[in-house]
Amino acid sequence: MSTSFATSKRRTNPDFLNGVPELVVLELLSQRPMYGYELVQAIKEASGETLEFGEGCIYPLLHKLAERGDLSSRRIDVGGRSRVVYRVTTKGHKQKAQSQAQWSQVVSSVGRILQGGKYEHAKTA
Amino acid sequence: MSTSFATSKRRTNPDFLNGVPELVVLELLSQRPMYGYELVQAIKEASGETLEFGEGCIYPLLHKLAERGDLSSRRIDVGGRSRVVYRVTTKGHKQKAQSQAQWSQVVSSVGRILQGGKYEHAKTA
DNA sequence: GACGATACCTATTGGTTTGAGGTATGTCCA
DNA sequence: TGGACATACCTCAAACCAATAGGTATCGTC
Secondary structure, three states: OOOOOOOOOOOOOOOOOOOHHHHHHHHHHHHOOEEHHHHHHHHHHHOOOOOOOOHHHHHHHHHHHHHHOOEEEEEEEEOOEEEEEEEEOHHHHHHHHHHHHHHHHHHHHHHHHHHHHHOOOOOOO | OOOOOOOOOOOOOOOOOOOHHHHHHHHHHHHOOEEHHHHHHHHHHHOOOOOOOOHHHHHHHHHHHHHHOOEEEEEEEEOOEEEEEEEEOHHHHHHHHHHHHHHHHHHHHHHHHHHHHHOHHHOOO
């Protein structure tokens, strides 16, 4: 009908191929509030050294999430050192649930595609 | 020490948080050779509409993989239209196996972290 | 002959991650 | 005393990838 453009270029895709750090941060912080430095190591440990997001990745991410309202932050002092402790807000929990759902979708979709290869041996070459 | 210090930014981390398109392309093409346009739709279909990588993502990726030697390409003509059919090389199969292994690692690590939340209810407040 | 589908392509933009820096305090111990 | 190291925060520049948006050309059909 209208001036063509039936090719809906809109973004239905999970832009979640990168956002793994975000999901992990939201999850770990929802398990227990932490400060940045702690979180960096918690990710490393909880993933069995598989995931190693540096501080240069985590700190900006925390700031972004806090600014977006998914995290609240509170500065405390412990032995002369100052820490910024982050906690997941209600909004953050919703966001987390959404991110998690998208991640699951991607994982299962990719999984199905990869599985597909296993039974494809009958393809006569 | 010396002057230049070519700021070499090497990546030790699984830079595989993004590379999903690459893995999917290698997998689908190893199931059966395809041309770009076909592949774009095959991804969409095989993933149940979950993954929708546009042509602007797939074509450059195919070129990159071909240049890297993971894919071989062959141009054919069908009814006046020309298609470039891609096929996974031996090198590409090795690359695929590696990518797949890394992906599995990431998936299971993230999975373990997400699972962790389910049994964390006993965390004494 | 306009339109939509097929089939290829590239360039620009935008968001993420990386790597490398920088500041400052506390602890250990020689 | 001071050096090394861990803790704890931060930011910037480069690199990377994917998304978007363009562009060309052929074919079938209405």
